[in-house]
Amino acid sequence: MFGRNKILLTFGIIYLIFASVMYFGLKIRLQKNFTTSKLNEMVSGKSIFRDTTNDLCKYQILGDPKEVGNYVKINIFCNSGKKAVSTLSLSAFSDKTVDGFFKEYARIIGFDVNLIYKNNVSCYLDGKILTEQMKSQIIRPTSTIDCSENTINEK
Amino acid sequence: MKNNIFKFIKICLFLGILILALVVRKKNYAEIPIPGQSVDEYSYSWVGLSLIESGMPVGISGIEGYKNSLPRYVNVDRFFQTVSTGDPLTINYPWMDHPPLLGLITGGYAYLSGARVFEDTTSYIIRKPIIIISTISVALLAIFCWINFGYLTGVIGGLLYATTPLVVLSGRMIQAENAIIPCLLACMICISLYIKKKNDYWLVATALIAGTATLFKLTGVVCYLFVLLTLLINYKKGKDIFWKDLGFFLAISLPISFLFVIYGSVYGVENFKNILFSNYNRFYGIGPNSLIELIRNQRLTQHKFLPEVSIISGWLVFLGFITRKIKNIGTKLTILSVFSYLIVYIFFGSQPYGWYTFPFWPLVIILLAKFLTDGIEKSKNMTAVFFISILMLGANISRIIDVFAFQVYANWWRIGISAIFFVLILMSIFKIKNKLFYRILLIVIMAGIIYTNIKYLNNINIDFWWQNIS
Numbered sequence: 001m002f003g004r005n006k007i008l009l010t011f012g013i014i015y016l017i018f019a020s021v022m023y024f025g026l027k028i029r030l031q032k033n034f035t036t037s038k039l040n041e042m043v044s045g046k047s048i049f050r051d052t053t054n055d056l057c058k059y060q061i062l063g064d065p066k067e068v069g070n071y072v073k074i075n076i077f078c079n080s081g082k083k084a085v086s087t088l089s090l091s092a093f094s095d096k097t098v099d100g101f102f103k104e105y106a107r108i109i110g111f112d113v114n115l116i117y118k119n120n121v122s123c124y125l126d127g128k129i130l131t132e133q134m135k136s137q138i139i140r141p142t143s144t145i146d147c148s149e150n151t152i153n154e155k
Numbered sequence: 156m157k158n159n160i161f162k163f164i165k166i167c168l169f170l171g172i173l174i175l176a177l178v179v180r181k182k183n184y185a186e187i188p189i190p191g192q193s194v195d196e197y198s199y200s201w202v203g204l205s206l207i208e209s210g211m212p213v214g215i216s217g218i219e220g221y222k223n224s225l226p227r228y229v230n231v232d233r234f235f236q237t238v239s240t241g242d243p244l245t246i247n248y249p250w251m252d253h254p255p256l257l258g259l260i261t262g263g264y265a266y267l268s269g270a271r272v273f274e275d276t277t278s279y280i281i282r283k284p285i286i287i288i289s290t291i292s293v294a295l296l297a298i299f300c301w302i303n304f305g306y307l308t309g310v311i312g313g314l315l316y317a318t319t320p321l322v323v324l325s326g327r328m329i330q331a332e333n334a335i336i337p338c339l340l341a342c343m344i345c346i347s348l349y350i351k352k353k354n355d356y357w358l359v360a361t362a363l364i365a366g367t368a369t370l371f372k373l374t375g376v377v378c379y380l381f382v383l384l385t386l387l388i389n390y391k392k393g394k395d396i397f398w399k400d401l402g403f404f405l406a407i408s409l410p411i412s413f414l415f416v417i418y419g420s421v422y423g424v425e426n427f428k429n430i431l432f433s434n435y436n437r438f439y440g441i442g443p444n445s446l447i448e449l450i451r452n453q454r455l456t457q458h459k460f461l462p463e464v465s466i467i468s469g470w471l472v473f474l475g476f477i478t479r480k481i482k483n484i485g486t487k488l489t490i491l492s493v494f495s496y497l498i499v500y501i502f503f504g505s506q507p508y509g510w511y512t513f514p515f516w517p518l519v520i521i522l523l524a525k526f527l528t529d530g531i532e533k534s535k536n537m538t539a540v541f542f543i544s545i546l547m548l549g550a551n552i553s554r555i556i557d558v559f560a561f562q563v564y565a566n567w568w569r570i571g572i573s574a575i576f577f578v579l580i581l582m583s584i585f586k587i588k589n590k591l592f593y594r595i596l597l598i599v600i601m602a603g604i605i606y607t608n609i610k611y612l613n614n615i616n617i618d619f620w621w622q623n624i625s
Contacts, residue, residue, distance in 0.1 A: 034209040041272065043213070
């Protein structure tokens, strides 16, 4: 039994040291390192391991969000004949402007947002052609964005 | 000298089984099971990664009780292009669904591999540590069998657990159950050695492991329950010793489990309490038919079924074992651990996710290995052992060749199997034991089972997954 007491004493000392270091270490680390911008960087940061694409129709987001009435649909039609149809929940967007939507969509899919803003892509928001001015406007839930690559005739 | 050579061969074979286990687990590990079919895999890793980076555990939850909720599209492994339902992920912090130990292992490994943002935690990176952990489980299962039943049971148990396709695929998933399995097996080894050798250090090791198991997930409490039941049956005549052993065990294990409370208090006791109670009120999706589902319908996730005849056979053998008086301590311990986890499974049950049932599988495979080995070594229950063996082999063959391709072998099978059954029944009526014939027959069938397991695993790629695994 003396052996057991010795074991418990040793365990108790090691445990107290470990628990204290863990508790105070976590508290200090949390205070020093955690900020909202750090959180956003971790959650929405671009991966170094993921491929990027120049083909706007290569990927689309499968399925439809369950949340009723708070989504935006984007249809992209490419020259190759392919199309990408995605419906995204607006609740996942911190910047709810049209520009913010395009930037976030480009981040999720993995392409440079400037590809959409190029001259050979025309976009329509709820049937109206997208102008520079409209990009800074807050996007209306249940909107539909249609973008299509214009056919380039090379002679 | 002869003994040393035998020992060397035994250890080499043991290592060979572990290498085989690692190889089959590693093949296509990043693609199968399809990444994103269980987003828990990412969530665990994000919790670890965010804890290391910022001191704040951030993960996917969706259960009520969280004040900070952040719907986001994190397109890791491009799973929004493959298996998405269309909903963004609900990211919560401070994430308290489960203790963070598994997250620290997979997220820590991801951090060491250069991951800094959530999208970096690809299945190619984060599944590596879990493959190692599930290979360790194979080693622990074989060691438990070796210590308690003999070397041959260790080999058969190790081979079955190393190659059973469902076990291999499940062993690639980052689920806390895959970490609880080695803890439970290690507890079984340590407590059996404590019972045999009466050395306190084995009880200390049991307590350390049981405490650690709860830091993976609260269902790790299965180790506590198992130790309690073991001490109860072992010391039913010496109550003083029972209380002293239990007190000593709890004095070490409980403070380790309490580390989760200390950790939770860093992020606010109120928050910790809210989430714990929300967890308690989860939807009881396993339903009243959970026991029959456990036996007949093995799953990987909630919707991916892969019924596995080795597991079903294990359950049949388990039922056979509990109907008779058991003397062997290893068998007793295995049966107790099945019941311990059954109690935990029924009590904690929420959605019918496949991973909640993972810890049953090594336990029923231990019993299956014991049953088969008794057949090979002692010619015990000859007809029953042959029936179970042929049940597994037949199911395995049907998975790798369809019934039309099988017609070439149909006559061999029809005549061969029925003739052997007839002979075995005659042998049991006239109490004839031809050990050599029987041994060779079972060893050939066992080799066939292991070969077909590996062959089936080799067939599983992404196309096969979508076409054949419903």
